[in-house]
Amino acid sequence: MLVIRDLQAFIRDEKQEAKQILCGVHLTVKPGEVHAIMGPNGSGKSTLSNVLAGHEGYQITQGDVHFEGKDLLTLSPEERAAAGLFLAFQYPVEIPGVNNMYFLRTALNSIRHHKNLPPLDAMDFLSLVKSKMKEVGMDEKFLSRAVNEGFSGGEKKRNEVLQMLMLEPKLAILDETDSGLDIDALQAVAKGVNTLRNGTRSFIVVTHYQRLLTYIVPDVVHVMVKGKIIQSGGKELAEALEAKGYGWLENEAEV
Amino acid sequence: MANNYIKQLVNKQYEYGFVTAIESDTFAPGLSEDVIRRLSHIKNEPEFLLNWRLRAYRHWLTLEPPAWAHIQYPKIDYQSMIYYAAPKVKTDGPKSLDDIDPALLETYKKLGIPLHEQGRLAGVAVDAVFDSVSVATTFKSKLAEAGVLFCSFSEAVKLHPELIETYLGSVVPYKDNFFAALNSAVFSDGSFVYIPKGVRCPMELSTYFRINAANTGQFERTLIIADDHSYVSYLEGCTAPMRDENQLHAAVVELVAHDHAQIKYSTVQNWYPGDEEGRGGIFNFVTKRGACRGVHSKISWTQIETGSAITWKYPSVILQGDDSVGEFYSVALTNHRQQADTGTKMIHIGKNTRSTIISKGISAGFGQNTYRGLVRILPTATHARNYTQCDSLLIGETCGAHTFPYIETKNASAQLEHEACTSKIGEDQLFYCRQRGLSEENAVSMIVNGFCKKVLNELPMEFAVEAQKLLEVSLEGSVG
Numbered sequence: 001m002l003v004i005r006d007l008q009a010f011i012r013d014e015k016q017e018a019k020q021i022l023c024g025v026h027l028t029v030k031p032g033e034v035h036a037i038m039g040p041n042g043s044g045k046s047t048l049s050n051v052l053a054g055h056e057g058y059q060i061t062q063g064d065v066h067f068e069g070k071d072l073l074t075l076s077p078e079e080r081a082a083a084g085l086f087l088a089f090q091y092p093v094e095i096p097g098v099n100n101m102y103f104l105r106t107a108l109n110s111i112r113h114h115k116n117l118p119p120l121d122a123m124d125f126l127s128l129v130k131s132k133m134k135e136v137g138m139d140e141k142f143l144s145r146a147v148n149e150g151f152s153g154g155e156k157k158r159n160e161v162l163q164m165l166m167l168e169p170k171l172a173i174l175d176e177t178d179s180g181l182d183i184d185a186l187q188a189v190a191k192g193v194n195t196l197r198n199g200t201r202s203f204i205v206v207t208h209y210q211r212l213l214t215y216i217v218p219d220v221v222h223v224m225v226k227g228k229i230i231q232s233g234g235k236e237l238a239e240a241l242e243a244k245g246y247g248w249l250e251n252e253a254e255v
Numbered sequence: 256m257a258n259n260y261i262k263q264l265v266n267k268q269y270e271y272g273f274v275t276a277i278e279s280d281t282f283a284p285g286l287s288e289d290v291i292r293r294l295s296h297i298k299n300e301p302e303f304l305l306n307w308r309l310r311a312y313r314h315w316l317t318l319e320p321p322a323w324a325h326i327q328y329p330k331i332d333y334q335s336m337i338y339y340a341a342p343k344v345k346t347d348g349p350k351s352l353d354d355i356d357p358a359l360l361e362t363y364k365k366l367g368i369p370l371h372e373q374g375r376l377a378g379v380a381v382d383a384v385f386d387s388v389s390v391a392t393t394f395k396s397k398l399a400e401a402g403v404l405f406c407s408f409s410e411a412v413k414l415h416p417e418l419i420e421t422y423l424g425s426v427v428p429y430k431d432n433f434f435a436a437l438n439s440a441v442f443s444d445g446s447f448v449y450i451p452k453g454v455r456c457p458m459e460l461s462t463y464f465r466i467n468a469a470n471t472g473q474f475e476r477t478l479i480i481a482d483d484h485s486y487v488s489y490l491e492g493c494t495a496p497m498r499d500e501n502q503l504h505a506a507v508v509e510l511v512a513h514d515h516a517q518i519k520y521s522t523v524q525n526w527y528p529g530d531e532e533g534r535g536g537i538f539n540f541v542t543k544r545g546a547c548r549g550v551h552s553k554i555s556w557t558q559i560e561t562g563s564a565i566t567w568k569y570p571s572v573i574l575q576g577d578d579s580v581g582e583f584y585s586v587a588l589t590n591h592r593q594q595a596d597t598g599t600k601m602i603h604i605g606k607n608t609r610s611t612i613i614s615k616g617i618s619a620g621f622g623q624n625t626y627r628g629l630v631r632i633l634p635t636a637t638h639a640r641n642y643t644q645c646d647s648l649l650i651g652e653t654c655g656a657h658t659f660p661y662i663e664t665k666n667a668s669a670q671l672e673h674e675a676c677t678s679k680i681g682e683d684q685l686f687y688c689r690q691r692g693l694s695e696e697n698a699v700s701m702i703v704n705g706f707c708k709k710v711l712n713e714l715p716m717e718f719a720v721e722a723q724k725l726l727e728v729s730l731e732g733s734v735g
Contacts, residue, residue: 053690057682077689086690093687097705106701107691114692146705163691 001202002029002052002072002171007063008227009051021047023227024063029171032199036213036238037206039224040246045206046090048224049175052204053087054080067171082114084170088160088177095147100159103147104129108166132165135195137188154185161192168196173204178212190215210242223249281340286333288312291440294339298409298443301416304423311429311439318433324596325625325657326565328538331503338441338474401457403487404449408476411447418449422480426509426546426573434505434567435542438474442507445475450485450516459715461490477508481516483549488519488715501529501564506541514549514576519557521714522570523722526562531620533592536564543570544600547579547608555582556599557713559722564593569627571600574608574636581610584710588726589622589654598628598645598659603636603669614645615707617726618654625657632669639669647677648706700727 009022021044029035037045051058052065054077065072067083075083095103109119120128133140136158148156157177164172177189193203193216205216213221213235221237222229223246231237231249241249282290291312295305320331398405404415412419429439446462462477481487504526510518520543529536539562545554556570572581583599601610616624626645647656656677664671680702688698703726704711711719 053686055686077686078692078694081690081692089687089690093681093683095684095687095702095705097708098701103688103691103701106693106697107688110692110694110697167691 001031001033001068002027002204003066004028004052005063005065007048007051007060007065009047009058009060011047011058018059021058021227022051025224025227025229027222027229029202029204031202032197033219034193034197034203034205034216036216036218036221036235037204037224037229038208038210038221038238038241041208043224044227045224046175047227049087049090049173049204049206052080052173053077053085078110079114081167081169082111086164086167086169086172088157088164088172088174090175090177090179092148092151092156092160094149094151096149098147099143100145100147101126101129101143104163104166107163111167129162129166132162135165136161136192137184138162153180154182157181157185158188161189165192165196169201171202171204172196173206175206176208177205178207178209186212187215210238213238225249281337284335284337286312286336286338286441290338294441294443297339298412300412303416303420304412307424307429308440311436312441314430315433315436315440318436320433321567324567324627325623325659326567326594326596328501328565328594331501331538333437336503339443397457398460402451402454403456404447405460406447408442408445408447408478411478415447415449418480419447419478422478422509422511424509426511426544427507427542431542434540435507438476438505438507438542442474442476445506446477446479448477448479448487448489450479450481450487452482453484454482455485456487459488459490461492473502473504473506475506477506478511479509479518479520480511481513481518481552483514483516485513486517486519488521490521490523490715492523492525501536501538503538503540504563506543508541508543508570510543510545510554512545512547512549512552512554512576512579515551516549517553517555518545519555519715520545520570522556522558522560523714523725524558524560524562524566525725527564528562528591528593529564531591533564533621536593537562539563539566539568541566541568543568544573545571545581546573547576547581547605549579550576550605551578552576553580553582555580555584555713557584557710558586558597559710559714559725560585560587560595560597561725563595566593566595566597568597569599571602572610573602573604574610574639575604576608577605578607579605580608582713583610583612583614583628584713585614586617586707586710586722586726587615587624587626588617589619589624591620591622593620594623594625596625596627598626600629600631601641603630603632603639603641605635606637607639608636609640610642612641612643612645613709614643615710616645616647616656617650617703617706618647618656619650621653623655623657625659627659627661629661629663630671631662632664632666632671634665636666637668639666641669641671643672644674644709646675646706648703649677649679703727 004025004027007022007025010018010020013019025048039045060073067085070083072080105125112119130140138158148159151159160177178186218235221233221235223231288309291308295308427435429436448460450456479489510520512518526537526539547554554572560566570583574581581601587595587597589595598614599612612628614626616626618624630641632639645658649656658675660673662671684702685695685698689695704723711722714722
């Protein structure tokens, strides 16, 4: 599904100084797997998510990424989306004046267009989106609001999950989707992911906390520190981290 | 980022930049009392009009062009300009569409103006002003059945001189400002509308303005009178050929709403904006004002300003009648080297008068966009209310947005609200949309349309689509 080899990337800060963030990431995600990436703040987890989705603010200096055999790094963000890559954003942006339903339908039909499927008409779309909203526990009134405008943190994240359910990606990356969520919203997010798990669809779940992983049980857990994955293991690794913090791994990594 | 796309769109040509090869009767360049007399003579005008023009001209000679606006342009040489250019006609004047030069009709077809059957389908009555002369008014008979007068200004001078004499200059006096004075002296044509008492105009009325001849100033005048309990919705659209030199468009629009009357005036302005380097383009120096004379009357201005090298206009409402309502909805877009200084004035005189101002400025490229608005509450305007919202959207690093709101309140019972915000089309917004599969093109137009939604909603349905398309063409590709 996804093969990342020695990925290195930097970003320019306000002073135009290059700041290396990814320092050689290796990661292989097979179809149907759920990978969790954990790590302290500033370790490069969100950067990795953004680089995979094609954010143009980052410069890639080395390495390659293949997604279903395609050279991912040569594709535009919209081509990556069309190929089946979805990013649930850590901070979903507001788009004032743009109707949430219109946005969702345009997105869905853009992706259907790439798949050579006919666009969904308004009626079919509406019944589909309503059923998905029920799954994530969103009120239908959110359809007529502007995209994320005035949504609470939890509502924004539910909206991300709704989009994921509608677009049915092959690989979904959840970038700290759990941060700032109450327990109900957290469960709604987890339910969304679990509904989509089907043995072929893959997930990368970026999180600080083990909490989400009790609802979304990962196949593999990675720990990212200073732009590198320094340890990988099963779900018990997440539990160990929760108990001991990242310090012991960072110390080990330096040995 | 996404540079190819940007280049491609920036290079998009102005679609309406063609020139129609037709013969025209033109004056030699220059302005004098003699020119005005000749103009008035050609048009067979009554004495009062000639005298009014001459008074305006003499007053204009004493004025200096306004210097307070946030715009920069070379000094205009008013003596090098042509003040009258009319397409040559075989006879006295076109009696019907068949008498009109086919080349002219072809032009209108290119502009997408529904003059013939298209017009009937669209249900829009159109008065088309080509250079200085009003060419054809469709649907005249159907409107006449309803008692609505809709014709060129020249025709109105001939057929309804008493209405012209009563209302001309009653909202925008020739002494109002430099450009209004100039217009009053030399205006060559325009549109006239009168809606009688109790009549709801059965269709949208529309005027298309087109500047074709070179070195020609266009000075048209629009006068709309809505008598008691009447309603009219009016739309104007504007285009011009691409030329390297600047051309002046100094129009005056006057609206009068009597008791319980309502006038909805919409503009889609797409004059040639000049090229990327700022060469050429129209100077759009326009005075538009409405008077809510009657109680419970309402005037609403909606404008989509995407064209012109420079836009200088402040469609205003004088809220004289008690309980009258004034509205101003505006989208002004400046790309490349365009400059816009636009806004409104709401003058509250009557009791319980209300006004709403929604202004959306979009700047891209090296565009400079200024909102300038005045809300004045006079001592008589008890319980007047105003709500103002002016937002700016910046695209890129080299453009500018400026806001100059003025408020003068002389009545303590007034309630005024003002909201303003400036935002940038974020790369984050674009990335978000593209991550969901939208092309950059679709993402930009979606974000911009969202930003302008409150204003676009005010346009008559069939023109909202046109305006949306216009925004897309004028703006996309300026992202960077």
